[in-house]
Amino acid sequence: xxxxxxxxxxxxxxxxxxxxxxxxxxxxxxxxxxxxxxxxxxxxxxxxxxxxxxxxxxxxxxxxxxxxxxxxxxxxxxxxxxxxxxxxxxxxxxxxxxxxxxxxxxxxxxxxxxxxxxxxxxxxxxxxxxxxxxxx
Numbered sequence: 235x236x237x238x239x240x241x242x243x244x245x246x247x248x249x250x251x252x253x254x255x256x257x258x259x260x261x262x263x264x265x266x267x268x269x270x271x272x273x274x275x276x277x278x279x280x281x282x283x284x285x286x287x288x289x290x291x292x293x294x295x296x297x298x299x300x301x302x303x304x305x306x307x308x309x310x311x312x313x314x315x316x317x318x319x320x321x322x323x324x325x326x327x328x329x330x331x332x333x334x335x336x337x338x339x340x341x342x343x344x345x346x347x348x349x350x351x352x353x354x355x356x357x358x359x360x361x362x363x364x365x366x367x368x369x370x
Contacts, residue, residue, distance in 0.1 A: 277327035284321035287313050322349075 291313040298306060326345065333341040 277324040277331065280320055281324040281328065284317050284324060288317040288321075291317060 291310055294306065294310040294313065298310070326342070329341055329345055330338065
């Protein structure tokens with residue numbers, strides 16, 4: 235099936251600005267309410283929940299054998315994802331609550347910078363340990 239050519243060169247580009255503008259309005263409305271994450275008002279409570287999920291993930295890791303079901307691996311991955319997502323979110327929310335308004339930009343920049351540096355160093359450490367562990 236061949237469609238007839240259309241002359242779209244002279245049409246103005248269609249911008250979808252209504253969605254970001256609506257989301258900005260919703261976030262401004264939501265920002266005036268107290269921060270509630272999973273029913274908890276304090277980010278430290280979410281960080282504790284995230285830590286408990288990490289301990290549960292470690293317990294599941296110790297029970298995995300070669301005969302384990304794939305559902306156990308999926309459940310462990312979900313627990314680890316919960317830990318990773320909500321742990322970082324709770325840490326950043328704690329940072330925003332404990333920092334004064336005039337220092338929030340510097341504090342959040344340092345938080346992200348050291349988070350990236352930690353990821354870089356841990357990945358290079360993991361790579362160097364794999365190079366040593368693999369036979370040649």
